[in-house]
Amino acid sequence: MKITIASGKGGTGKTTISTNLSSYLAKEADVVLADLDVEEPNSKLFIEGNLIFEKACDKMVPQWKKEECTLCGNCEEVCRFNAVIKVGDEILVFPELCHSCYACSELCPTESLPMMPQKIGELKHFKTENLDFVEGRLDIGEEQAVPLISQVIEYIDEKFSQDTIKLFDAPPGTSCPVIEASRGSDFVILVTESTPFGLNDLKLAVETMRVLCQKFGVVINRHGIGDNGVEEYCNAEGIPIIAKIPNDRRVAELYSKGELIYPKIQEFETALKQIAQFVGGVK
Amino acid sequence: MKEVVIISGKGGTGKTSFAASFAYLEKENAVIADCDVDAANMHLLLEADFRYQEDFYSGEIAVIDEENCINCGECKEVCRFDAIHVIDDQHRVDPISCEGCWYCSRVCPVEAIDMKTQKVGDFYLSMTKAQSEMVHAKLGFAAENSGKLVAKVKNEAKKLTLANKKEFLIVDGSPGVGCPVISSLSGADLALLVTEATVSGLHDLKRVYKLVKSFNIEAACIINKYDLNIDVTKEIEAFLEEEDITLITKIAYDETFAKALSQAKTIIEYGDSSLKTEIEKSWQYIKNILRS
Ligand code: SF4
Ligand code: SF4
Ligand code: SF4
Ligand code: SF4
Numbered sequence: 001m002k003i004t005i006a007s008g009k010g011g012t013g014k015t016t017i018s019t020n021l022s023s024y025l026a027k028e029a030d031v032v033l034a035d036l037d038v039e040e041p042n043s044k045l046f047i048e049g050n051l052i053f054e055k056a057c058d059k060m061v062p063q064w065k066k067e068e069c070t071l072c073g074n075c076e077e078v079c080r081f082n083a084v085i086k087v088g089d090e091i092l093v094f095p096e097l098c099h100s101c102y103a104c105s106e107l108c109p110t111e112s113l114p115m116m117p118q119k120i121g122e123l124k125h126f127k128t129e130n131l132d133f134v135e136g137r138l139d140i141g142e143e144q145a146v147p148l149i150s151q152v153i154e155y156i157d158e159k160f161s162q163d164t165i166k167l168f169d170a171p172p173g174t175s176c177p178v179i180e181a182s183r184g185s186d187f188v189i190l191v192t193e194s195t196p197f198g199l200n201d202l203k204l205a206v207e208t209m210r211v212l213c214q215k216f217g218v219v220i221n222r223h224g225i226g227d228n229g230v231e232e233y234c235n236a237e238g239i240p241i242i243a244k245i246p247n248d249r250r251v252a253e254l255y256s257k258g259e260l261i262y263p264k265i266q267e268f269e270t271a272l273k274q275i276a277q278f279v280g281g282v283k
Numbered sequence: 284m285k286e287v288v289i290i291s292g293k294g295g296t297g298k299t300s301f302a303a304s305f306a307y308l309e310k311e312n313a314v315i316a317d318c319d320v321d322a323a324n325m326h327l328l329l330e331a332d333f334r335y336q337e338d339f340y341s342g343e344i345a346v347i348d349e350e351n352c353i354n355c356g357e358c359k360e361v362c363r364f365d366a367i368h369v370i371d372d373q374h375r376v377d378p379i380s381c382e383g384c385w386y387c388s389r390v391c392p393v394e395a396i397d398m399k400t401q402k403v404g405d406f407y408l409s410m411t412k413a414q415s416e417m418v419h420a421k422l423g424f425a426a427e428n429s430g431k432l433v434a435k436v437k438n439e440a441k442k443l444t445l446a447n448k449k450e451f452l453i454v455d456g457s458p459g460v461g462c463p464v465i466s467s468l469s470g471a472d473l474a475l476l477v478t479e480a481t482v483s484g485l486h487d488l489k490r491v492y493k494l495v496k497s498f499n500i501e502a503a504c505i506i507n508k509y510d511l512n513i514d515v516t517k518e519i520e521a522f523l524e525e526e527d528i529t530l531i532t533k534i535a536y537d538e539t540f541a542k543a544l545s546q547a548k549t550i551i552e553y554g555d556s557s558l559k560t561e562i563e564k565s566w567q568y569i570k571n572i573l574r575s
Contacts, residue, residue, distance in 0.1 A: 012295065015483065040292055040458070040490065042483040080343070080385050101384035102363050140493045143430065143462035172322065172458060179379065195544045197299070201322045204421075212379070225538065226545040249536065256481035256512035 004185040006170040013221035014191045018169040019046040024272045026131040030164040035135040036181040037171040045258045049126035058117035059147045061098045064091040069112040075104035121148045145177040188216040195226035222247040243274040285573040288471040290456035292487030298477045302455040303328035307413045307549040313451040316440035317419040318467035331409035343383035343398040351395040358387035430462035476504045480516040502528045509533040
């Protein structure tokens, strides 16, 4: 079972919910949590575990071999992303712009642009007493999150069995990285806040899930801090509200220290139970 | 013209509330740009009127002409993005997976593949309730290239600021450390880092500052919710000192942010509060830095 935890905007409590939910579920089941917010991974701050595996993640980019190159310019013409250009009698490759489509490489008449791996980030696998945790971390200045996210998902698919509950902490927003983190999932939990910002972002996230034909439901975090807009919207659209987590300064304080919330705050644990029951029933 | 970009690495630090409040204070003397195109929110607080809209095209997707396609499978063979599938004995492109690389169209023996430009979002110019002009955008769902849309928002906002001889350009930056935030930072005079006193706030501050530093942009910082965790606040202050980042102010945990938001008001309009005074002073301080 794969569950993605997403939100239209950052700071709605997505990480709080995924870390707490995974720890809560791990009491009774095999659980792996993956932090796919590769630009800002910080689930690790809430989970103490031992590093059991790490590897560099690469993407494939062409590398110019000048010996056989006839300077025909075909590669420059072929690349739609301006990642390879001909300057004088040299071919320059800009790895940040490359989408690894292989076109320049495979269409080069002299095989002068072999695809080579280039590091874009890291994958780390930690283990706590009963929870596995995997994070992807993009190197600073790298522009493309998607290849790294897909490698983390691949790693999890390989390493863990069908019966393991897989929780994906998705990046914020509604663009490519979120799609990559959501599309293979059985269910998406959208975390939002009951404010006009939360509502605006939730609507965008809902549109995205509908395009992807994803099953999804909403968790309202910091309930009571704003207005009723989110609830009214969900009711009107027939979107299930899985749980409402009350606004509580103590949650913010525990969060600020990097501590888990549910062992200390009863209402939070109740909400996790509701989420667990709901997703259990979705299958 | 002086440009300040407000960024936070992580969301939920109050970044947009600060940006909107500064914009409200500066009135028609500033141009506003919302570069958080993935989850644009500023228009709600500043009552943008969406007076001008333009489609934003970027990237392309492959479209197979089924009449001419001979189902040879060449395209599927070369596509590295698993975007071509055989459905009901016909090769078809999944538009969400297609990266628009053109490889398939170059190898199709019967030229049955067309590349079509895609609308990926909307670009807007608005007047706000603060009487300032605002440049913003909305990225379509399942779209990519938000970096390009951010760059467009930034460039148009810059042009507008110069053309109308405004003193300040206030930019609500993009989240993360990837392509969009790089686009939103480029060319700024000052990066205002809004962080909060949480372990993840500090962690993200350090990551995003690396980026700011690599662009050689002067940085200043506001610590929000500093009283949530005094120890982390001290760590943040130590970090700022070490990196020579100006600390503008520290702001206590305050539900006024959410309350003002729920009425679609900036902190400045919401009524007199210590928070309002603090934000007014902060903006003055930031202006002094920008002018010096
Ligand atoms: S396509 Fe190959 S041979 Fe032609 S210029 Fe490029 S690298 Fe050289
Ligand atoms: S692999 Fe594709 S994107 Fe990369 S340089 Fe070659 S043609 Fe351009
Ligand atoms: S390469 Fe052209 S003809 Fe062959 S399956 Fe693809 S679209 Fe059809
Ligand atoms: S344009 Fe590129 S990504 Fe899109 S279908 Fe063709 S080969 Fe695949």
